[in-house]
Amino acid sequence: MNISNHRRTRDRVVTVLTYLAMAFVLLLPFALFVGLAAKSELLFRDNSLGHLLFSSQWKPSSGEFGFKPFIVGSLYVTLIAMLISAPICFLSAIHITQYAPRKVAKIVVTAIDILAGIPSVVYGVWGMVFVVPWLGRIAAGLGIQSNGYSILAGGIVLSIMVIPFILNILMEIYRTIPKELTEVSLSLGATRWETIRDVLNRKALPGILAAFGFGFARAFGETMAVLMVVGNVVKIPSGLFDPGYPLPALIANSFGELGSIPEIESALMFAALILLVVVLVFNATLRWLIIRVEKY
Amino acid sequence: MEQRSLADVRALVKRHEKPARTGRKLGEEIFFRSLMNIASVLIVGVMGVILISIFYKGISTFSWSMLAEDMGSGFYLNRGGGIKNAIVGSLYLSLSATLLALVVGLACALCMNVYMVKFPKLLNAARFLLDLIWGVPSIIYGAFGFSLMVFLGVKTSLLAGIITVALFILPIMIRAIDEVMKTVPAGLSESVLSMGSTRSELSYKVYVRQCFPGIVTAVLLAFGRAVGDAASVLYVTGESSKTPTSLLDNATTLPVAIYNQINSPYAATQDKAYASAFVLTLIILIISLLSRYISKRYQKYRIY
Numbered sequence: 001m002n003i004s005n006h007r008r009t010r011d012r013v014v015t016v017l018t019y020l021a022m023a024f025v026l027l028l029p030f031a032l033f034v035g036l037a038a039k040s041e042l043l044f045r046d047n048s049l050g051h052l053l054f055s056s057q058w059k060p061s062s063g064e065f066g067f068k069p070f071i072v073g074s075l076y077v078t079l080i081a082m083l084i085s086a087p088i089c090f091l092s093a094i095h096i097t098q099y100a101p102r103k104v105a106k107i108v109v110t111a112i113d114i115l116a117g118i119p120s121v122v123y124g125v126w127g128m129v130f131v132v133p134w135l136g137r138i139a140a141g142l143g144i145q146s147n148g149y150s151i152l153a154g155g156i157v158l159s160i161m162v163i164p165f166i167l168n169i170l171m172e173i174y175r176t177i178p179k180e181l182t183e184v185s186l187s188l189g190a191t192r193w194e195t196i197r198d199v200l201n202r203k204a205l206p207g208i209l210a211a212f213g214f215g216f217a218r219a220f221g222e223t224m225a226v227l228m229v230v231g232n233v234v235k236i237p238s239g240l241f242d243p244g245y246p247l248p249a250l251i252a253n254s255f256g257e258l259g260s261i262p263e264i265e266s267a268l269m270f271a272a273l274i275l276l277v278v279v280l281v282f283n284a285t286l287r288w289l290i291i292r293v294e295k296y
Numbered sequence: 297m298e299q300r301s302l303a304d305v306r307a308l309v310k311r312h313e314k315p316a317r318t319g320r321k322l323g324e325e326i327f328f329r330s331l332m333n334i335a336s337v338l339i340v341g342v343m344g345v346i347l348i349s350i351f352y353k354g355i356s357t358f359s360w361s362m363l364a365e366d367m368g369s370g371f372y373l374n375r376g377g378g379i380k381n382a383i384v385g386s387l388y389l390s391l392s393a394t395l396l397a398l399v400v401g402l403a404c405a406l407c408m409n410v411y412m413v414k415f416p417k418l419l420n421a422a423r424f425l426l427d428l429i430w431g432v433p434s435i436i437y438g439a440f441g442f443s444l445m446v447f448l449g450v451k452t453s454l455l456a457g458i459i460t461v462a463l464f465i466l467p468i469m470i471r472a473i474d475e476v477m478k479t480v481p482a483g484l485s486e487s488v489l490s491m492g493s494t495r496s497e498l499s500y501k502v503y504v505r506q507c508f509p510g511i512v513t514a515v516l517l518a519f520g521r522a523v524g525d526a527a528s529v530l531y532v533t534g535e536s537s538k539t540p541t542s543l544l545d546n547a548t549t550l551p552v553a554i555y556n557q558i559n560s561p562y563a564a565t566q567d568k569a570y571a572s573a574f575v576l577t578l579i580i581l582i583i584s585l586l587s588r589y590i591s592k593r594y595q596k597y598r599i600y
Contacts, residue, residue: 007494014496018411021403025466026422029429032440039443088335095332108336111343117580118346119524121551125558125573126346129353160342167339193325214431221433223527224555248435248527255442255531265446272439276432283431287424 032276040270042262052270058234065267067274069236073151073244076237077226078219080155085163086212093170094196109171116164124228127157132229139241146241149231154244157225166215173207174200206293210286217282221275223248247271347577354574357567363575367537367548374562379572381539382553388540389454389533389549390522393461397469398515400462405473406499410485423474430467434528437464441532452534455543464528465518472517476510477503509594516587520580526551550576 043052047065055066096105135156136148177200185195201208231243232253251271254264365378412419441460450456480503488498504511526549534546550572557569 007497011494011496014500015411018403018407018496018499021400022407022412022422024400025404025470026425028463028466029425029432032429032432032436035440035443035447036436088338091328091332091335092339095336099329099332100336104336108340111340113584114347114581115339115343117520117524117584119526119551119576119580121524121526121554122350122573122577123346125554125569126350128558129570130345130349160346163339163342191321191325193328194321217431218433221431221435223433223435224551228555228558248433251435251439252527252530255439265443269439269443272436276436279431279433279436280428283428284424287427 029280033273033280036269036273036276040266040273042266043270053274056236060261060264060267063263065263065270067247067271069234070245070247070250070271071274072236073230074220074246074248076151076244077154077158077230077246078216080152080240081158081162081219082212082216084155084159085166085215088159089163089166089170089211089215090208093167093174094200097171097174098192098196098200112164112167115160116168120161120222120224121228123157123161123225127153127225127229131156135241144239144241148241149229149243150241151230151237151244152240154226154230154246157229158219158222161222161225162215162219165218166211169211169214170208173204173211177203206289210290213282213286217279217286220282221248221279223252227252247275251275350570350573350577353570354577356570358571358574362568362571366539367553369537371537372556372560372562372565374560374565377537379550379553379568379575381537382548382550382572383575384539385454385533385536385547386523386550389457389461389529389547390519392458393465393522394469394515394519396458396462397466397518398511401466401469401473401514401518402504402511404466404470405477406503408474409477409480410495410499410503426467426470426474430471432467434464434525437461438528438530438532441528445532452532452546453544454533454540454547457529457533457547457549458543460528460532461522461525464525465522468521469514469518472514473507473511476507476514480506509591512594513587513591516583516590520583520587523583524551524576524580526555530555550579 043065046063052065052067053071054068055064056068057064057066058069092108096108100108131153132148134148135150135153136146139146139148139150181199181203182195185199186192190198226246227249230246230249232245232249233243234245235243237244251268254268362378363380363383365376366381367379368375368377371377408419408422412422437460441456441463445452445456484502484506485498488502489495493502529549530552533549533552536546536548538545540547554569554572554576557565557572560566560569
């Protein structure tokens with residue numbers, strides 16, 4: 001070996017440190033899970049898992065912890081956001097990758113980049129100043145009792161926030177479809193749209209569904225902006241203009257005031273654990289599906 | 297055989313020349329194209345509306361003195377004061393967290409691309425795990441950081457915030473760097489190794505230089521996320537109305553300050569929230585512009 005001792009030792013030390021960093025990062029998801037699970041253990045002494053997830057009784061002072069209103073609130077807000085953003089993202093992704101002239105595509109992509117960069121709190125401020133009063137007026141026009149702080153407001157703000165996230169994945173998917181598919185289809189006499197509808201979309205379908213799934217998981221955990229416009233009333237919402245109380249909002253809102261009582265702290269950690277499990281399961285399933293699809 | 301008159305044949309040809317389908321095909325094409333245009337216009341429009349309204353509201357309530365003064369006591373109760381401590385707090389927090397995440401994240405990305413390429417199965421598993429934590433929302437890091445603090449028995453501080461935010465931006469940073477390093481051709485590693493270099497030299501001398509623009513972009517991306525995020529530090533850094541002077545001081549960050557201001561019952565304090573949101577948006581936009589400029593500028597130092 002022609003390698004100096006000094007260089008060899010340095011190589012060994014650096015290699016070990018590099019692997020250590022890697023190990024640290026790979027342990028992170030397990031650490032998050034174990035840490036949160038250990039903290040929520042206290043809650044399980046008096047309540048069964050089924051009771052915690054499906055009871056609507058939330059009275060922390062008397063030891064009643066039913067997370068159903070929060071879980072349902074989260075689901076509603078996220079579903080509304082997805083219903084708004086999914087068609088927009090789908091259409092715009094095709095537009096940018098298939099139709100738009102380079103300059104137009106550049107403008108839209110820049111807009112997406114800017115939207116992606118705007119902090120959550122700023123979306124929240126915008127929602128409080130514009131979306132909420134606007135919805136309040138619409139509700140008044142429809143004769144519904146609402147001040148505008150509602151799951152619909154949360155859904156609208158959230159839909160704008162996830163658009164860049166979903167759209168970036170979708171654009172990537174359409175860009176990786178081989179050009180030959182389009183060329184063959186066009187040369188057989190299909191129109192542009194027929195090519196997209198029958199060839200590209202069919203090829204991209206698993207990817208499109210995965211993109212929506214990732215968007216859902218992303219929207220499910222979004223905190224600040226939703227917290228600011230959704231009303232935060234512990235009740236299962238019965239209409240679009242009803243206020244709701246999603247899980248992340250619960251965690252963010254009650255830390256300061258309640259963090260000192262062990263049972264409540266444990267309940268909040270359990271809320272975070274639900275959130276973590278939902279996001280991890282979603283992401284793991286979708287990743288796995290993508291890997292399966294890519295093989296064929 | 298049946299005899300056809302010329303008129304019949306002409307009619308037949310005419311029918312085939314102009315099939316009913318063409319009209320429908322065209323109609324469908326036009327219909328979906330216009331829907332797509334509407335979708336894209338909507339996105340650009342929403343971006344414009346948000347930026348214009350934040351700037352409009354913010355500039356009309358902004359004053360330079362806000363940047364020069366600390367909050368002081370009773371800031372949220374309309375007793376005056378600026379947001380200097382929040383801005384400085386945010387910058388301290390994000391800069392240190394980004395630095396911390398860079399040290400660990402760069403090593404991690406290099407480990408995957410230089411060392412672990414020898415074990416493809418292990419590498420796939422690692423990327424899978426990284427993809428999983430990439431999607432974990434920031435509030436979970438906040439909750440985790442808080443419980444870790446309680447567990448260790450330490451009080452809220454800037455340092456606790458730095459560690460929490462570093463954990464939060466770590467997956468983002470690693471993924472961004474990894475994306476760039478994946479594109480480095482195998483020929484580069486092979487030739488460097490065949491010249492007698494060690495793997496660590498290949499990592500930290502060749503890869504880092506080759507991927508420099510990508511690393512800078514990753515750093516700025518992570519920094520932007522760190523500056524803008526409130527949920528992870530909401531209860532970890534504590535509250536303070538003064539500019540932090542040590543790592544163990546409590547600190548208020550700009551996003552948290554905005555959240556508290558807009559929830560204040562006083563209209564004047566809420567006005568300051570608009571101005572602060574404007575400042576925060578401006579910081580984010582500057583970072584984004586800077587990252588575009590730098591990645592373009594350093595592109596020319598790549599070998600391939």
